Amino acid sequence: MASQYFGRLSEVFHRHSLLGSFHSHRATTLSVLCVALALPFAIRDYLTFLSYGPGGLPYNVVGWLASNVARLIAAEQLSTSVYDDPNLPHADEPSFLPTSFPPHRESPRPRIGPHPVPQRQLQQLPNEEVKHTLLDRFAKLGKHAQEKGLVELRTSRFERHHDAYFVSKTQQWHSIAQATGGEIAHVHDGKDNSIHVVLHPADCKAVLDAGWGQRHAFSGVDTRKILGFALPVNYVLVYAPRDDAEVDIAMGIIRAAIAFMTGSREDLG
Template structure:
């Protein structure tokens, strides 16, 4: 009898305070999920968004505008800039990557790799090679080296102000490429459409989840073209050389030069 009265009383309380009860239950369910998702966001390390709750909220809002990242059908569009010209990567390059694609972050920003990661020594070698290439291209008057406007945390290569910027360069604010020097060692580069397809077909990278989203142009003054790829983190010296060769093609494409670094 007591248990019946208790259940009846609980039912009466629920009926009397339905909204408050459902809200409390919702918070009890959602709050742990939100806390876990926030911890995942922080685990990526600093990126283009604030490294705090505000950045996490923005990242989840941007997720609503995210697009699939593995299709190369977009590069069959003959209206893309320079689609009527050949790519810059040499024939037969890059070779097929030797393993399946790594797992990437759920949030579109920052776009980060979660497994198949290099050790710290290999990341440092990649950053050194990237810096060396940047200095070489800067000495040739092709690029400027300064802090990324897209990531805001890492040095990046930009098309020199002394050169004419084509439409893709203007779209990215002149940014060509940068390395994520934190936890994963991935890179973002902008490539000729044909080179994007070849890099993706060989398993070395994928598109950004926000490429082509006009909202970014309104929000931060730059946007991501479909030419904007994430290059997976190289795990050894051979993969590092492939990644650096892709950056060289990115420099050539964005600065409107071919074979300038040879």
Template sequence: MAFSMDSSRVTRFFDDLRIPDLIVRHRGATLAALGLAVVAPFAIRDYQTFLSYGPGGLPHNVVGWLIANVMRLVAREQTSTLPYSDKSLYLSSRPGFLPPDFPPHRSSPRPQFGAHPVPQRQVTQLPDPETREKLIARFQALGEAAQAKGLVDIKQSLYERRHAALFVSSTRAWHPVAQRSRGEIAHVHAGLDGSIHVTLHPGDCKKVIEAAWGQRHGLAGVGSRKIPGSLPVNYVLVYAPRDEAELDIVLAVVRASVAFMAGLEGPLE
């Protein structure tokens, strides 16, 4: 009996509210509430995915997540080599710095990436911690050797803001691609994935992408070449190496990046 009485009171309460009338009078608020109820679970999962990449160039919080989602609206496809057919690209009429028939075609399918263009992070086919540490050590040794030759400076990445990067030495002339990238040549993502961002000769970009060793950054080539710091189309991510043989290949790509960006006539010795 008590239950029947409580139920009737609840029924009268909602009748008194005149829910249909309220919905009609506050249609905008109602739609917004319904939209939020539908979108909220997806937004929470998307935010958790963003955090799972680890710290990068954007703030590792809600602000960074919102910026990353705005960037999704302008991000481009990443595996076509058509952009490198543009004859106006710097040094496009000259051979690149990678050897002929190099790199060999990668044996695995391309790894999967997070949905956000920034930070660009590989989420499958990750290296073990030992391989990642070897990569970081060899990348650092390569950079120090190039620095000793007056080719590069080593400092914090302008794009990642958390990793050391190689830059064209301030003592050298900077060609147009170096100017657009603010001198940044390459950096390793020293977190979980161990992938590498490099800036390459157009012909070498094509080789790396065609051999399934990497893909362009989603924002590479977006915006005007006159905008300082915008990413050149030459800005490519090289997939994380998983063993010694793959380490040798990706470091050869880094050497080609240094040679191109430092304005060398031939390969980095």
């Protein structure tokens, strides 16, 4: 009996000791608990960021932190009502994609990473053969357009790790070309092979309505004070093609981007 009594008494004192310690160091205790709870989520989020591969931000903890801060200004990416604005630049001009193109994409939209930069898809990724096919055709089209004096080929100013088309300095740059520094399109060579393009407003709407892409989280957001530039609403992500038929569709969209940004309606094949 005595041993049970003293055992219970010891438990009482132990509990009071813990409570007293908690009250004495409440801020520190709560901070430790918050860190313990948040750490697994932070690690998982950081690994997701790394899974995109190198992009426009540093490929390390600094880039990860910056990308999470950028979530505060990220915009909705799927609605197409913005393209109905008749005051958008070039909205009163004919679009460049053929009628009823692209066809409706049968699959649901792939899941996109939660970080606005770099913008990457996490699902429905192509195999290595399809990746190679897209990159080869992208390079050949760029060379062909360069020979015609429409584009220049160099590293993307936004991604800094991928080849991109730019409007040639011999061409007249309209306001959208000036907003992107002349950049027309690039493929995210590596992890997902999604594509960023800059399109006529009506073509943006066609691509989104057919389920082939979405806007960038910064498209149409005034980020000039933060980033020094702002992306127009014309800046669109095209989902990675997964077979030869989808590569054909992606290349059709890319050709429309070249045509819009260079002001050329020449058939690029």
